[in-house]
Amino acid sequence: MIEDMLRTPAAVQDAERHTAHNYHPLPVVISSAEGAWVTDVDGRRYLDCLAGYSALNFGHRHPTLIAAAHAQLDKLTLTSRAFIHDQFADFCRELAALCGKDLVLPMNTGAEAVETGIKVARKWGYQVKGVPGGQANIVVAEGNFHGRTTTIVSFSTDEDARADFGPYTPGFRVVPYGDLAALAEAIDEHTVAVLLEPIQGEQGVVVPPEGYLPGVRRLCTERDVLFIADEIQSGLGRTGTTFACEQEGVVPDMYLLGKALGGGIVPVSAVAADTDVLGVLRPGQHGSTFGGNPLACAVATEVVRLLATGEFQRRSADLGERLHAGLRGLIGKGLVAVRGRGLWVGLDLDPSLMSGREACERLMERGVLAKDTHGSTIRLAPPLVITEEEIDHAVAQVAAVLAG
Template sequence: MNSIVDSRTPSAVDEAERYTAHNYHPLPVVITEAEGCWVTDVDGRRYLDFLSGYSALNFGHRHPALIAAAHAQLDRLTLTSRAFIHDQFAEFCHRLSELTGQDLVLPMNTGAEAVETAIKVARKWGYQVKGVPDGQAKIIVAADNFHGRTTTIISFSTDEDARADFGPYTPGFEIVAYGDLEALSEAIDDYTVAVLLEPIQGEAGVLVPPDGYLSGVRALCSSRNVLFLADEIQSGLARTGRTFAVDHEDVKPDMHIMGKALGGGIVPVSAVAASREVLGVLKPGQHGSTFGGNPLSCAVGIEVIKLLETGEYQRRSAELGAMLHEQLRALMGRGVTAVRGRGLWAGVDIDPGVMTGRQASEKLMARGMLAKDTHGTTIRLAPPLVIEEDEITWAVRQLAEVIGAA
């Protein structure tokens, strides 16, 4: 490993700062290689990745089956646009429809695209099926949500960093408190076409709603003829110990919204899945994406779904997640004020009298562990689902020593 004097990191960080807009505040680490749960920087130092690309790397870096699928497809065909059908498209959509239990699938690229798709489809369903007067459709969302950063999506954000100075804002949304069924019930009216929720709020600090909330949302939506749109972009695909976070309450939403891990950490892949009655409102020319459902993304996505069909990753997340949360809870009152989450996903609140979340992340990085802060005093932990028990124990020990709890 290079000495601090010979380190390539400072110059690489400076170069990035010089030529990129400052829409992120990354930790000063420059990664050049990765495999499984571990990444290596330009100076040869290894780090345990405890963020997983915000759950985009659920299966770890460079999973052999996913890399093989990508290589094989790269040698044959990468893009056709949706003007034509390619030989990976039907299998991807078929497998994803079976995984979600929905009739139809619409592939896109990014999570924000999938959410925008859900919004458009819900409005069109509201006008064509429910009979809402044109231009009057309303979608209910939760406070502290994070669904993306397009101008429409940030219009219903309560995070001023995401929202401020980007107006005028898109109308048609009403915000209610997360986890509050009474507030949701009062907000639903004849113009409501959908409720859009994260089953667990990730960016807000891995907030888990009260038991019965998701089943209550499902019941309300069913009784009031409103679509339940579940944003599972971060919470889905085995992150919480089940295939989808809604599965913990045996809830089936009207639409699954997926992304991140669906691309296996190789390519951006997102999708929505819903019934024929809902997604069937779209007709040719009304919505699309040149790269959505391209051959490379479908080939990788097929292998992702095959991995999920084994149940191995759901089981690992549930079992190892219980271990992670038990060890994290042992830090309560010793520099940690709260631990939330489910499966291999945790939000840890650092005592502000000890340090900020950013400071904790920087100190963890110095010890060879990568995590990320949010909202001042919280760090998010989301290791790849291929992590081992000794690696979890090592990571929690690093956190304990950083906050002085060891």
């Protein structure tokens, strides 16, 4: 039988045998990829509509980014920050310009960027705002996802991420997402920052009410509090603008960036802010062995240059309209709600039909990869290199799954 000749089942079992079960992946084993498509060990192709949670905004193996990585691999990959390398200045200067900020602090993972933002905000609070030592607090939102370190899960409201990892780090206040009145009430004289995702990705691509982000910006300015925007998933072209905050004309005090910054090749993250904020750090107070390494900088600089053209932001905006329109046509036909911006969509399924996991398994069988979250919700975040025809194909497969 053909099934007996497939390599996937054995490869899945082998992977499960020797790994901690901290993920529940779909049973597909990918061996190669190009653009918006991946191929498994049995030669079957799938349209990637997850794009590594936005880490692959420019698609798999974008030729410009691959060329930059190859060229750098032949020269220099790591020095540590004990020295300066020849790729560092270009990356920091060009990313700072893209963000409209003075300074950049490079790290590796998104969680490291968040931890960096928390540390900088606290230090700013003590040194600049004058908060008494050890009294700083940061306001965050329910439904947040900022990573999985001990400090970050301390202010998560997702029990899967939080349960049994205590004792928890103090210094955080959680308020409902989108509720300006609750946010205003939570801020006091010891508040140093408000940390928010402009769009909550893990929660199901939840877009805040119109006027919420400008309201957050206004409150932070009035109360002398830093507005920290976690744009790790939402930023770098995903929503149709360079940053999701731009959708409402908002400029935060600090950007937290990651995922797409590494071009799907190396982990790269960064914090971008002006000198009056990031300038509070002194040598020895924060760092990373691999943060800002030559290979990372070479790739990330090319990512910044791709974004500087505006091409990918326009693609996300234009193709996003097509994707949203197609999916909205399925409301009442198995979909309860469609939300998001650009090429980023959360779909709420009729829970009586199937779970989000079951929908993703059925989509996988039809050659489309997506990810479920929170029961009956699935997320679509295809690479920004996807075509109109491929978007129509994805929508058609969603329709087919819903139709049974």
